[in-house]
Amino acid sequence: xxxxxxxxxxxxxxxxxxxxxxxxxxxxxxxxxxxxxxxxxxxxxxxxxxxxxxxxxxxxxxxxxxxxxxxxxxxxxxxxxxxxxxxxxxxxxxxxxxxxxxxxxxxxxxxxxxxxxxxxxxxxxxxxxxxxxxxxxxxxxxxxxxxxxxxxxxxxxxxxxxxxxxxxxxxxxxxxxxxxxxxxxxxxxxxxxxx
DNA sequence: CGAAAGATTAGCT
DNA sequence: GCTAATCTTTCGA
Numbered sequence: 001x002x003x004x005x006x007x008x009x010x011x012x013x014x015x016x017x018x019x020x021x022x023x024x025x026x027x028x029x030x031x032x033x034x035x036x037x038x039x040x041x042x043x044x045x046x047x048x049x050x051x052x053x054x055x056x057x058x059x060x061x062x063x064x065x066x067x068x069x070x071x072x073x074x075x076x077x078x079x080x081x082x083x084x085x086x087x088x089x090x091x092x093x094x095x096x097x098x099x100x101x102x103x104x105x106x107x108x109x110x111x112x113x114x115x116x117x118x119x120x121x122x123x124x125x126x127x128x129x130x131x132x133x134x135x136x137x138x139x140x141x142x143x144x145x146x147x148x149x150x151x152x153x154x155x156x157x158x159x160x161x162x163x164x165x166x167x168x169x170x171x172x173x174x175x176x177x178x179x180x181x182x183x184x185x186x187x188x189x190x191x192x193x194x195x
Numbered sequence: 196c197g198a199a200a201g202a203t204t205a206g207c208t
Numbered sequence: 209g210c211t212a213a214t215c216t217t218t219c220g221a
Contacts, residue, residue: 030202039202041217050217068215070203087202122203132216167202198220208210 004058004077005031005086006160006181010153013091015128016145020099022128024091024118025153028182028189030165032074034083039168039175042083053136054083061146063125063135070122071131075139075148089166089180090119092188093127100127119190159184166192 006029014023034042034054041064042051053062054076062074062085078084093100093114100117104126118124125131130146139147161184168175182189 032202041202048218064202065214065216066201067203067213068201069213072202074202089202116205120204165202196221199218201215201217204213206211 001033001077001084002031002179004084005029005179008075008086008088008148009160009181009183010155012094012149012151012153013088013128014147014149015130017129020096020129022096022099023094023149024124024128025094025151026088026090026148027092027186028088028090028119029180030087030089031077031179031181032085032087033078037174037177038172039165040083040085045083051083054078054085055081056136058084059138059140061130061134061137061139063130063132065132066122071125072121073125073128073130087121088124089121090182090188090190091124091128092186093118099129103127103129115187119188155183163192166190 008026008029011026012023032040034040035045042054053060057080058077060076062076063071066072074085074087076085118127161182162178163180164176165180
């Protein structure tokens with residue numbers, strides 16, 4: 001599961017809605033796993049309408065709304081019945097940046113480098129046009145508007161950094177688990193500041 | 196049926 | 209650095 005999270009780094013996330021295609025290279029991910037991860041919504045294998053999709057076989061999208069404002073995009077990675085998921089925290093915009101700016105209603109200015117466009121879980125989901133209606137969508141379906149490509153970006157083990165996850169301090173000891181992975185030298189990674 | 200909290204972000208001081 | 213914005217989900221009565 002942790003291996004899957006690392007494997008997702010440098011893969012390319014593609015969305016194609018309404019004949020507009022946007023792509024981004026994944027630069028930062030976090031792993032979540034039930035039943036022993038308090039930070040996971042399905043902690044204790046608790047099945048609710050919202051978490052049900054995490055129990056599906058890997059390859060499905062799990063998108064949910066946080067703080068009433070932000071959509072967070074996860075990839076379900078576990079076998080059926082296992083609530084494993086990888087949260088995509090940041091991507092590097094590749095194609096369709098003009099649509100991303102339009103979706104985020106942000107002006108493209110030097111003051112706002114592209115890193116603000118897709119760095120951060122809520123930000124990237126909005127930039128790629130993802131929202132809660134897409135939860136449960138299979139990324140593997142031939143007609144899926146969302147999928148992940150391997151474009152062969154080279155990844156050295158030394159390029160990958162690991163650390164504790166962000167924003168899950170409430171999870172107690174589980175918050176210390178080093179289940180966050182990012183590309184060490186990428187500017188498209190949110191640097192954890194003191195909170 | 197009502198209430199509380201959350202895997203966050205943008206904008207201002 | 210700090211705070212407001214904002215709404216779905218989940219749990220309790």
